[in-house]
Structures are given as structure tokens and as C-alpha cells.
Amino acid sequence: MIDLEKLADQMGIARDYIDSCGQYTVIAKDSRIAALSAMGFPVHDESEMEKVLKTMELYPYTEVMEPVLVLRDGDKPFIYFNTPASFDEKGKISWSLTLEDGTEYKDSFPLSEVEIADYKTVQGQEFDKRRFIIKEDLPYGYHTFRIKISGAGKAINKEMSLIRAPLKCYVPDAIAQGKKIWGVSTQLYSLRSKQNWGIGDFHDLKDLLSYVAETGGHFVGLNPLHAGYPANPDPDMVSPYSPSSRYWLNVIYIRIEDIPEFNLSAKAKEIVYQNSFQQKLRALRDREYVDYRTVIELKLKVLRTLFDSLRLDDKRSLRGRKFLEFIEKGGSSLINMATYDALQASLYAKGVNAWGWKLFPKEYRSFVSPFVEAWRKEHIDEVRFYCYLQFIAKEQLEEAYLVAKKAGMIVGTYRDLAVGVAPGSCDVWSDEDGIYREKAEIGAPPDMLGPLGQSWGLAPMDPYSLKQSAYRKFIALYQANMQSCGALRIDHAAGLYRMWWVPPEHRPTEGAYVAYPIHDLLGIIALESHRNKCMLIAEDLGTIPMELRHALKEANTFSYKLFFGERAFDGGYIAPKDYEKQAISALTTHDMPTLKGWWTLSDLTLGQKLGIYAPADATRLAFDRNNAKQRILDSLHGLMSVGAEVPRHAADCPMSEALAVGMQIHMCRGNCALYSSQIEDWIGVEKPVNVPGTFREYPNWRRKLTANLDEIFSDPKVLELTAKMTQARDHAK
Incomplete structure (x- = not known):
């Protein structure tokens, strides 16, 4: 048994x-x-x-x-390998160590000189476990270790990947030396501007990074930028935490007018600057929620025109060579991503509900299928088009990060890796x-x-x-997601x-x-x-x-510290000055209500409406929430983060500008090296970006900010808030 x-x-x-x-x-x-x-x-x-x-x-x-x-x-430089106990001890072992840069070390000697650290009998066969000691000063990197053991007519040839790694991750010098900084966390798609196409994009990210840098911040934290499903018509299949690929980018964030080829294409400009097209863009910008399907359809129309009219895969031009080099460097991963997107688009166009590969026709359900290879060759233009989209997206994200670096931001872009x-x-x-x-x-x-x-x-x-x-x-996953950013959040x-x-x-x-x-x-x-x-x-x-x-x-x-969860045994709130230093702190996140939503209990009302909470549960949670609000006020007043303009009793204290500012300053005075604020909480947004536990019941991942970026960062109240946050961070102990 x-x-x-x-x-x-x-x-x-x-x-x-x-x-x-x-x-x-x-x-x-x-x-x-x-x-x-x-x-x-x-x-x-x-x-x-x-x-x-x-x-x-x-x-x-x-x-x-x-x-x-x-x-x-700190690890012992030992490599263990197994040999049959019957193997001739007079046999010879030859080994080689090829470093990542091509440097090679090698030697050979009798097998008997390699220590037997243990032995074991398995299924009637006896094996010796041998310990080989690496004496070379092994640099950090990806290396290859090979052995060849021969004797009495037998031979063993094997190799392993040998990865030499530091114990600790990188930390910017300023932060390592005690500098305390603040930044903002936002959903890129939620950004409003006068020029975008109804969804925040990489140009908006450039602007946001500049604004944050000018007001004293050092990073902009983003939702995952992973590739989505550009051909999928389902308006609910847009969660950045349920992507199609974590190795590539979501092409919906491309700013069309920033593509170098755009100004060279009369056809593309004619499409974009038509009155009817501009009217569609204005309507998309005015909407409260992102209309992903319409946005991607409009962008793909123009992008396809650009690609078809200018033949970007022509190696005779500098731009073409750069694009072809991108394809070569992207390797099979990029080709598979582009093939998947092109194939899915083709199937949808034929009326197939192809939301995932399991619904593809049988012959296309494996990327190694000869039918997939034949389809790719037959539709190479479509495949290269989707490679081009990744090329542009990567280019624009890099440009945004350069804006942050030129502005002197310590971190700059802060990306998020979905689980x-x-x-x-x-x-x-x-x-x-x-x-x-x-x-x-x-x-x-x-x-x-x-x-x-x-x-x-x-x-x-x-x-x-x-x-x-x-x-x-x-x-490859971490290599891809550490590009064009100074920090990466591991979801x-x-x-x-x-x-x-x-x-x-x-x-x-x-x-x-x-x-x-x-x-x-x-x-x-x-x-x-x-x-x-x-x-x-x-x-x-x-x-x-x-x-x-x-x-x-x-x-x-760096650890994550959320204010509402940092409570002592007596139910009170831990003072931010007592948080650990090696951490990022925040009031709220994308999976929580906004600050206004939490304080007004509108999340509980919404939860009842959506069927998440039964009336009795909502009543209990509301009672707990009101107690929590009182303990927060006790902490804010006790540490002098707010003044007399904020009432001391929760029953008499609505969410106000003074309270919101006080809570931000309260956190900025804390010990954590980084503090992340949400723009929503600066301008009093009440609706959440995501309601965990819902799918179609609530428009998750679509709610926009309620004002344009230039309006937000020209608001005297926001400028006053960010100045106070910078001052509080500079004086935090």
C-alpha cells in the first residue's frame, strides 16, 4: 500500500x-x-x-x-554528485567550470581524490555521494559546471547550472544611508489627461513622474503592466493581476502620438485627426470608467496603419534594424506572445469564442504544434505586428523611467509583479x-x-x-520585470x-x-x-x-506596513515612528477602500449591495469600524498629527481635508524608509478601484481619477499637502 x-x-x-x-x-x-x-x-x-x-x-x-x-x-562551495559504488576508483574525473563571461577553469585527477560524503543503496544498487569543493573565487552570475567520469569502459557526462548570488538585494545608497522618501501609488489606466485616449498611458506616466518629482516625491508605484488580451472583447477580462503574460507589456498603454513613426505616416494622422475620431476620444476621456474594448480597438487601428504603411521590419533603415534586433533578443518568448495574440485575434474575427487557448481549435492548443508553426509562417505579418507593439511599449516605458532619473528621483518607476x-x-x-x-x-x-x-x-x-x-x-521573469524601474513589488x-x-x-x-x-x-x-x-x-x-x-x-x-492593520494588543494603533525601518508604509492599497470610503463606511454599504456582507455582518463591521476610527483619532491627537480643527470624537468627525492631510503627515513622520500615498486620497475619491471577491458585480480595475493630472498638481491644496509630506519625511526619525 x-x-x-x-x-x-x-x-x-x-x-x-x-x-x-x-x-x-x-x-x-x-x-x-x-x-x-x-x-x-x-x-x-x-x-x-x-x-x-x-x-x-x-x-x-x-x-x-x-x-x-x-x-x-555564506553557502559552502560544495557540489555533490552521485556515482555507482561499483565505479572504478582508479577512474578519472575531468571537470570544467565555464563562467558567464566565457572564462573557463578545468582540471582532471583520479576519482579517488573526490571525497565520499555518504552512500546509499537504492533498489538494490549502491551509490556513493561525492563532494566536490569549488576552490575558484566564483563571481556572481550564471555559470556552467561539467564533469566527465571515465574508467573501465564506462563514462558519465553531466552538467549543471551553477548560480552564484548575493545574500542581500540592492538598496539605493540614499535609502541605505537613512534617507526617508515618499511617493504615490496609482493605477496607470486610471490617470486622466487632456491628451490620452480615455485611459492613462506611458506619456501620462512621464507627466506624473515629473509632477511627483517637482513636489518632492521619489517614486510612482504602478499596477502590474503585464500583457493582457488585446483581442478579447469581454469587458471584465481586464484585471492587471490576471494577465496573459508576465514577461511582456500591456500594449493598451501605448501613446500613439509619441511613436516616432506617427509623424511620418500621413494615413495614421489622417485617421487620428478626423473630427469623428476626435469626438470618440473626447467621449472616452469623459467617461467615469475606462472602456478598454473601444480604446484598444481605436489604438490597434492606428497602430496597424503605422506598421503596414511604413514596413518597420525593413533592415535597410536604422529603425528597422533596431526593431529586428528587438525581435532577435526577445527570442521564442516574444514570438510565442505575438503568435498567441495574432492567433487569438484571427479566431475572434472568425466568430470563435477564443478567450483562452483551451477554446482554440484542437490543432492550435499547443505552441509546439506543427499547425501553429504553419499558421505563424503564413501570417508572419500579423505576428510581427504584435512584436512591434511590444517594441513600442518597451520603448515608451523606458522613456518614462529616464524622465524619473533625470528628475533626480531616488526610485522613480516602481513596478508590480503579479503572483x-x-x-x-x-x-x-x-x-x-x-x-x-x-x-x-x-x-x-x-x-x-x-x-x-x-x-x-x-x-x-x-x-x-x-x-x-x-x-x-x-x-527571465525577474529580468523582464526589473526593466525601466527602480523598485519592484512582489505581489x-x-x-x-x-x-x-x-x-x-x-x-x-x-x-x-x-x-x-x-x-x-x-x-x-x-x-x-x-x-x-x-x-x-x-x-x-x-x-x-x-x-x-x-x-x-x-x-x-522591504516589508509592507498598512496603517489600518498595524494595531497593538489593546486595539490601539501603533505609532508609525515604531514601524520597522526596512519597510514601505501606506494608508490604503488597491484592494482596500479609499481613505474617504473607509472613513464614511461606504465600502460596507457597497459590500451589502453586492452581496459580500449580510446585514448582520455589515452591522458588526460598522461597529468595529467606528471603534477603530475613535482609536485612530486618539492616536492622531496624542501624537499631535492633527489640531483642534479635527474633532476628538469619532461620532462628531466627518472625513475632512484637515483629517486627510493629518493622516498623511502622521504616516510621513514614521520610521519606514518609504511611504506610499494614493492620489485618490488627495482629491477625495470615494469609489474603490477594486472590490475583492467580485468579478462582474462591480467594475473592478476601471474606475478613473476624478480630475486630470495637470489639475491635480496645480491645486494649491495638493501642493501644500505634498510640501508638508516632504518636510515631514525630511524630519522623520
Whole structure:
């Protein structure tokens, strides 16, 4: 009888955990076995399971070495490999170490000179575990270690990826030396301006960075900029946290008029400057919510005209050569992304509901299908068009970051890395390394924000397959997302240590935690952090084990501190001056009500309307909220963050400008190195950007700001607020 519980232990599937309230919680056996099934184990076929387990047991020994080894600062420079005990000790071992820059070290000597650190008998075969010591001064980077063992007519040839990484992530010198800064966090699509096409874009980002720099801020935090589904007509499939690809950008943020080719194309200018077209743009700008479908259709029309009329893939021009170099550098990842978008657009045009690759015709459901290759060759212009969109998007994002750097911002653009991708996404469709698992979704166990648990509709990466592929896609993921920014937020950073897997037939409460190789993942992140001069902010809210907190702190990532969650045992609010320094603090986030919405309890009213809260729950939450408001006022007055103009009693205290400013200054005086403010809270926006737990019930990820950027940053009240924030940060202790 196969002990599946023991196998689950071996595969890193937890038996228990401590929940967000500190309660010991046991994970059900059925949930653990379901997680094994999601990993690909034939748990309901004992004979097949026996074959799989035998292969697994022998695999580390027949493969000789691990596929990858990550050595961080302080790790012993040991490489272990296995050889059959019967192998001739007089045999010869030849090794080579090829550094990333091409430098090569090599040597050979008798196998007997390599220490046997352990031995083991597996399925009747005895193996020696040998320890090879790297004596070279190994620089940080991605290297290759190879061995060849020969003797008595036998030979073994193996290689591994050897990654040498720092222990700690990069931190800008000014912040490392104690400088305390503020910035803003916003949803790029929500920005209003007189020139955009009804959605915030990369030019608006340039303007926002300039405005923030001029008023004393040092960063602009953004929603994930990952590639979406430009062909999908569903108005609700727009969440930046459920992208098609995390390696590429959302082309809807392109500013058409900023493309160099635009002024060279009479056809494109004729389209854009037609009265009827301009009327459509004015209507899109005036709307309260972003109309993604109309915006992308208008932009694609002009972009296609640009591409077709100017032949940007012509290598005879400097611009053409730059574009072709971009395609070559993007490799298979870019071609797969462009093929997916072009193919999906073609299928929708034929009336196929192709919202995900599983609904593509059968012959197109695998990116390695010969039918896909044939389609790509036949439609190479369409594929290159979508490559061109990525080329322009990358160019415009880079230009925005340069604006921040020229303005002297310490961080500048601060990007956000979503925790995963949808099962129907391009990343899953083009999964070259077989790392995604489609028979589970990632989410979270029950906590205070989600008492019924959460399932986010995202496909998990399998930790075993990640390692077998030498973390190739994980490395590429961080390389891509550390471009054109000075900081990167890791959404749900708990995923570096463990993920809550929820099989499709299970409720979110019936998931199981699966462990991830945090030592290796943090090493890779630290290496890329230094190479890209990008600091890391780990969103560590929710059910976070203490081991992870220690690991993240040791790696120099910055924690997340939300004011409304930082409460003492007596229910009072912890003074921001007592927050930890290695952190970013904020009043609210995109998953919370705005400051005005929280204070007026409009989020509870909305929650009842949407069916999130029963009347009794809303009444209880309102009672708790009013108590919280009183404790906040006690703290604000006690620390002299507000004056007599703000009432001391919650029942007499509406949300006012004085209160909103006082709360911002209260946070700016805190100890955290970074403070993130939301523009919504400067101008009194009440509606939330996202209501967790809803999909079509509320227009998530579409609500815009209520004023244009130039209006906001010319408002005397905003200028006064930002001046006070800068002064408070400069004097924070």
C-alpha cells in the first residue's frame, strides 16, 4: 500500500500551518492528496504510482547531479554528485567550470581524490555521494559546471547550472544611508489627461513622474503592466493581476502620438485627426470608467496603419534594424506572445469564442504544434505586428523611467509583479519548460479579509519542475520585470516560500500549502536586483510564517506596513515612528477602500449591495469600524498629527481635508524608509478601484481619477499637502 501522505511530505505539501490569527490548523488528507494529483501524480492508480515512485527514487542517482545549484553568500562551495559504488576508483574525473563571461577553469585527477560524503543503496544498487569543493573565487552570475567520469569502459557526462548570488538585494545608497522618501501609488489606466485616449498611458506616466518629482516625491508605484488580451472583447477580462503574460507589456498603454513613426505616416494622422475620431476620444476621456474594448480597438487601428504603411521590419533603415534586433533578443518568448495574440485575434474575427487557448481549435492548443508553426509562417505579418507593439511599449516605458532619473528621483518607476497568470494565458500555452499546473489554482486560506478562503483563478508553477528547468523561466521573469524601474513589488511574496493550491473540485478552504525553494528563489532575485539596480518590496500581508519574514528581511527586501492593520494588543494603533525601518508604509492599497470610503463606511454599504456582507455582518463591521476610527483619532491627537480643527470624537468627525492631510503627515513622520500615498486620497475619491471577491458585480480595475493630472498638481491644496509630506519625511526619525 503506497503511503500517499508520506509522498506528500516528500513533495513539500504541508500537513499543517499557523493561520493569520495564530491558530494551529491541520490540512485535510484529501486536500494533500488532491495537491499531489494536481502535480501530475496518478494517485488513483496504484500500479502506475508504483512505476512513478520507482523512477523518482532512482532519478537523483542516475542523473548524477542536480540540474542547478544556487550558491548565496555564506553557502559552502560544495557540489555533490552521485556515482555507482561499483565505479572504478582508479577512474578519472575531468571537470570544467565555464563562467558567464566565457572564462573557463578545468582540471582532471583520479576519482579517488573526490571525497565520499555518504552512500546509499537504492533498489538494490549502491551509490556513493561525492563532494566536490569549488576552490575558484566564483563571481556572481550564471555559470556552467561539467564533469566527465571515465574508467573501465564506462563514462558519465553531466552538467549543471551553477548560480552564484548575493545574500542581500540592492538598496539605493540614499535609502541605505537613512534617507526617508515618499511617493504615490496609482493605477496607470486610471490617470486622466487632456491628451490620452480615455485611459492613462506611458506619456501620462512621464507627466506624473515629473509632477511627483517637482513636489518632492521619489517614486510612482504602478499596477502590474503585464500583457493582457488585446483581442478579447469581454469587458471584465481586464484585471492587471490576471494577465496573459508576465514577461511582456500591456500594449493598451501605448501613446500613439509619441511613436516616432506617427509623424511620418500621413494615413495614421489622417485617421487620428478626423473630427469623428476626435469626438470618440473626447467621449472616452469623459467617461467615469475606462472602456478598454473601444480604446484598444481605436489604438490597434492606428497602430496597424503605422506598421503596414511604413514596413518597420525593413533592415535597410536604422529603425528597422533596431526593431529586428528587438525581435532577435526577445527570442521564442516574444514570438510565442505575438503568435498567441495574432492567433487569438484571427479566431475572434472568425466568430470563435477564443478567450483562452483551451477554446482554440484542437490543432492550435499547443505552441509546439506543427499547425501553429504553419499558421505563424503564413501570417508572419500579423505576428510581427504584435512584436512591434511590444517594441513600442518597451520603448515608451523606458522613456518614462529616464524622465524619473533625470528628475533626480531616488526610485522613480516602481513596478508590480503579479503572483501568476490565468490558465488560459499565453504563458501557460507557451510553457516550454512544463512548469505550470492546470489542475489547481493558487489562492489563500481563510483569513480576516477572506473568511471563506480565496481562489484567484491563476495557474501555479510546480516547484519541482522549476528546479528541473534550472529556474530558466523564473530568472527571465525577474529580468523582464526589473526593466525601466527602480523598485519592484512582489505581489503575495509568501509564494516564494509556499503557495496555497486549490484543486478545481475543492473549495478555497480545502486547499493545501506547497513548499517552494525559497533559498534558491531569493538568491536569483538578489542577483537580478543588483544587476538591474532595483530594490525589492515584498508584499507580506496575510498568512505569513515567521521563517519567511526572517528570510525576506535577511535578503534586504522591504516589508509592507498598512496603517489600518498595524494595531497593538489593546486595539490601539501603533505609532508609525515604531514601524520597522526596512519597510514601505501606506494608508490604503488597491484592494482596500479609499481613505474617504473607509472613513464614511461606504465600502460596507457597497459590500451589502453586492452581496459580500449580510446585514448582520455589515452591522458588526460598522461597529468595529467606528471603534477603530475613535482609536485612530486618539492616536492622531496624542501624537499631535492633527489640531483642534479635527474633532476628538469619532461620532462628531466627518472625513475632512484637515483629517486627510493629518493622516498623511502622521504616516510621513514614521520610521519606514518609504511611504506610499494614493492620489485618490488627495482629491477625495470615494469609489474603490477594486472590490475583492467580485468579478462582474462591480467594475473592478476601471474606475478613473476624478480630475486630470495637470489639475491635480496645480491645486494649491495638493501642493501644500505634498510640501508638508516632504518636510515631514525630511524630519522623520
